[in-house]
Amino acid sequence: MSTAVVLMAYGSPERLADVPAYYADIRGGRPVKPEHLEDLVARYRRLGIEDSNPLNEITEATRAALEAELGLPVFTGMRHWQPRIADAAGRALAGGAEQVVGLVLAPHYSSLSIERYRAQHVDALDGRAELRFVERWGSDPGFVDLLAERVRLVFRKHEAAPHVVFTAHSLPARILEEGDPYRDELLETSRLVAARAGVEEWTFAFQSESPTGEPWLGPDILPHLNELAATDVRDVLLCPVGFVADHLEIRWDLDVEAADRARELGLRLDRIELPNADPAFVRVLAGLVRRAAAVPLNG
CATH class of the missing domain: 3.40.50.1400 (Rossmann fold)
Incomplete structure (x- = not known):
């Protein structure tokens, strides 16, 4: 069975000019208070994020390293930015995946976080491939x-x-x-x-x-x-x-x-230093994917 991985993250604006659209996406149609947006822009500016975002570079490095470790195609899907979870699922399907492992770069389950990633992933696949979704891995x-x-x-x-x-x-x-x-x-x-x-x-x-x-x-x-x-x-x-x-x-x-x-x-x-794209962390992620691909998950 052909397998692909959709590696999901919250998402982050690529540059300072993207922050208003990014924040509007997070708000999901709810009103955006100007003072909250101004505060968010000021934080990114003070951190020196003007034309590129180091977090997105870390996510891509993690994706590429995981793909190399697994020998399987890995696609990044963001909940609140580009590329979207639906984009990643679509690329997996276009590549012929019959089984897709969904893994969120967040270790702990909540109905307000992980479950919403799952819902987007399920909708995007629309039954066209078997989904093996990793719900939690904080105790790995x-x-x-x-x-x-x-x-x-x-x-x-x-x-x-x-x-x-x-x-x-x-x-x-x-x-x-x-x-x-x-x-x-x-x-x-x-x-x-x-x-x-x-x-x-x-x-x-x-x-x-x-x-x-x-x-x-x-x-x-x-x-x-x-x-x-x-x-x-x-x-x-x-x-x-x-x-x-x-x-x-x-x-x-x-x-x-x-x-x-x-x-x-x-x-x-x-x-402490965060795991980011450290090879040891990538091996942890690879283990999660391998176990999910081998054994169907409930739900």
């Missing part, structure tokens, strides 16, 4: 080992082990009432990485809450840093478990906002 041993090694690398630079804060993108708190497993899966990954890395002192915080006017999952990383400083913690290591590349949420929310807050509090703040 290879992924856990990779993050644990990144933590240990930072620990080796310190005389005393820093307090580790695991982070992930927040989502509206209403998902808990709906039985969504997102928070539990994040905490499980955090526990596994901490155990594997020998971390004794750790906590978890969310980040990157959007201004929607409804409650979001907490605690948020900024007030959490305040709380840590109040308990005489002085060294903090951030370990994002919900991100696998240098997204805006990493480069701005952690490397700028959290770093600024840490300086105000007198904290020494460090962060």
